[in-house]
Amino acid sequence: MAGAERAFLDLGRLDRLAYADTPVHRLDPRAKIVATLVYLVAVVSHGKYEVSGLLPYAVFPAVLIAQADLPLGYLVRKLLVVAPFAMLVGAANPWLDRVPLLSVGPITVTGGWVSYASILVRFVLTIGAALVLVATTGFYGVCLGLRRLGTPRVMAVQLLLLYRYLFVLADEALCLVRARGLRSFGRRGTGVRVYGSLVGHLLLRTLDRARRIHTAMLCRGFTGEFHSLRTLRFRGADWAFLLGWSALFVVLRLVNVPRLVGALFV
Amino acid sequence: MSHHIVEVTGLEFTYPDGTPALAGVSFRITHGESVAVVGANGAGKSTLLLHLNGVLVPQKGAVRIGEIPLTRQTLPEIRKTVGMVFQDPDDQLFMPTVYEDVAFGPLNLALPPDEVERRVRTALERVGAWDLRNRPPHRLSGGEKRAVAIATVLAMGPDILVMDEPTSNLDPRARRRLMDLLASFEHTKIIATHDLDMALELCHRTIVVHDGRITRDGPTAEMFTDDELLERSGLERPLGLRACPVCGSLPMAGLDAAEGG
Incomplete structure (x- = not known):
């Protein structure tokens, strides 16, 4: 990795x-x-x-x-x-x-x-x-x-957040992959079924994080527009x-x- | 400034999946107080905190900040007054650079540009992170991220700071720096934490939450020496209030309640 x-x-x-x-x-x-x-x-x-x-x-x-x-x-x-x-x-x-x-x-x-x-x-x-x-x-x-x-605003904002959280997402994916690696020996434990569950977990974590980020943005007065200095x-x-x-x-x-x-x- | 008063009465909240989180919570925190909210995992601390600036709206009971009751209409006003520092700074720092992240809130308040710049500078200098201003947040250390997350909230000019686990995941030196920083704030502070030693040092008052209810509300030192209460609430005595593990001598504070070790 x-x-x-x-x-x-x-x-x-x-x-x-x-x-x-x-x-x-x-x-x-x-x-x-x-x-x-x-x-x-x-x-x-x-x-x-x-x-x-x-x-x-x-x-x-x-x-x-x-x-x-x-x-x-x-x-x-x-x-x-x-x-x-x-x-x-x-x-x-x-x-x-x-x-x-x-x-x-x-x-x-x-x-x-x-x-x-x-x-x-x-x-x-x-x-x-x-x-x-x-x-x-x-x-x-x-x-x-x-x-x-x-x-459109939605696209620009999405692009921006995508880029910011690419790193966080990669970190979380790496953690999951490492955790799997530590408990799978040889071929066992790296099959498609485990992979599916891994990706599913990542998605759930992503949704959770998205909700928390949105909350944090609302707390600082976010109304949908990114203002810039x-x-x-x-x-x-x-x-x-x-x-x-x-x-x-x-x-x-x-x-x-x-x-x-x-x-x-x- | 009655703005600094936080009043919660009969607050109840059940999550959509039926999990009860708060079952009638009431307290009043006045100007300049520093209050710790402690309790085991799942006791309802975070849910309580999320009510204080309207991320969650009370299902029953009420939250008042100063004279303003928390409703959907008063949210913008409330959120200006109550600054929320989240547990994971990665959730709070979403802009490409530290500077832009701290400017995010003030810009949303539609302040003039020079006022925004002044606030960003003041907030970053306050937490000692001005030198980090051009760095992308994801490249900061844990302690730096935490400091910047606090700056993003300070820049909004809140009267009340609400913090969820501010010292979690920090190395001892970074934890110490953060505690000194928090001690220097004159804001009303409400801190949810498992770090009872930090609570003992920073908060004169502690609210113990257990199963969605307040089991005790009073002076911190008194509470943390009540072993029976701590046991009941899924907590244990902070290290600072235990006998020395090496020489067995009793701690300086709370001598009366310490049974010796």
């Missing part, structure tokens, strides 16, 4: 990165959220065989990482943690789609392999951008920004950031830059 524990501690580090003070950190969360959103839509909307056209998009996370002074190695490790999902999603493509698309010398590349590569590139770009967003804005900043952008101000720099990057994404969506550059040299 040490692995899971470390993963959670690491998540805290992502949040701490957001306390830094760089031009990117100082931008209004809304500018970063909307720019990232435009970015995601642009990346995802490309055709399924697109690979070369996606590559220039890497400039967005790359520039932000450099400007915000983020530790690249750490972000790459975070990417790798979720990588198995992306690898699974497209894993069947090479088998299903065997139409030859291009050939390099004696090797013929099928459509399945190209679309698989496309999925992996998109994964790196989108998750990378999301990580950079959280690392430069903080989870709270993101929630606050979403709220000011008109996200932070005032968001959308300045010139925010507009420049938002419009500049968005314009670039639109251009990248419409023009395949690598092919264009390639054509210049042919």
Whole structure:
């Protein structure tokens, strides 16, 4: 279980990165959220065989990482943690789609392999951008920004509490798993039935805790709205950031830059 | 300031599953008093506490804070006056940073921003946690969490502090710090606890609850030397009132009732 524990501690580090003070950190969360959103839509909307056209998009996370002074190695490790999902999603493509698309010398590349590569590139770009967003804005900043952008209150509040209690939930789950481990020997005691009861217990504890937290919030005058001392101000720099990057994404969506550059040299 | 008076009369409460929790509880706590509520597990302490700021509303009987009777309409007013510190600080600290957590209550009171900032600073300095203001609550130690949880309540400017097991799960040094902190408050304090030594030190008066009823209400030192009462209520004499386990000498307080050991 040490692995899971470390993963959670690491998540805290992502949040701490957001306390830094760089031009990117100082931008209004809304500018970063909307720019990232435009970015995601642009990346995802490309055709399924697109690979070369996606590559220039890497400039967005790359520039932000450099400007915000983020530790690249750490972000790459975070990417790798979720990588198995992306690898699974497209894993069947090479088998299903065997139409030859291009050939390099004696090797013929099928459509399945190209679309698989496309999925992996998109994964790196989108998750990378999301990580950079959280690392430069903080989870709270993101929630606050979403709220000011008109996200329903319930959603913003849920996101915020989800993040806060992720750690507590993980602790409680770890306790249960340890307690099971101490009283099960070898395979015995780790079967599906025990697992079911374990999850059920966790759910009950969660409900209890939710009730207590709600009570504590009511005691301090909670009426459903999270007020904040932070005032968001959308300045010139925010507009420049938002419009500049968005314009670039639109251009990248419409023009395949690598092919264009390639054509210049042919 | 009659605001500080807590008056409970004939309070009864049964949980929805039929478990009776309180069966006619009455007491009156006046300005500046420091009162311990003790009793075995399941005696009804927590249920009683939850009535004092309207988390639970009386099924029978009444709760009055100052001149205000506790009803659904007066809840906001009551909750401003009665600050509640919960047993598990993790339940109470839900914002991303300590600062924002302490500001949560004052912001809900719709105070102007500079007043909110002043209150947050005062409250955090009062509990010695100003340096922790930018930390996320889940990364604090047990003692720090407890201190911050108290600050979140202080920032609301309550006259009465209600605390559930404030010293539980603390190491001895953190417990001592917390007790010194509580001793320095001039608020009316109501503390539910199993830590009878803490009660002996901080509370001149103790209410013993057993099976949803008050079995005794009086001066703490007197009560904690009444072995028959303690036995009946599922408690035992605090260490501070027992003969020394090493040399056998009698404690300083409550000599008259100590039978020797």
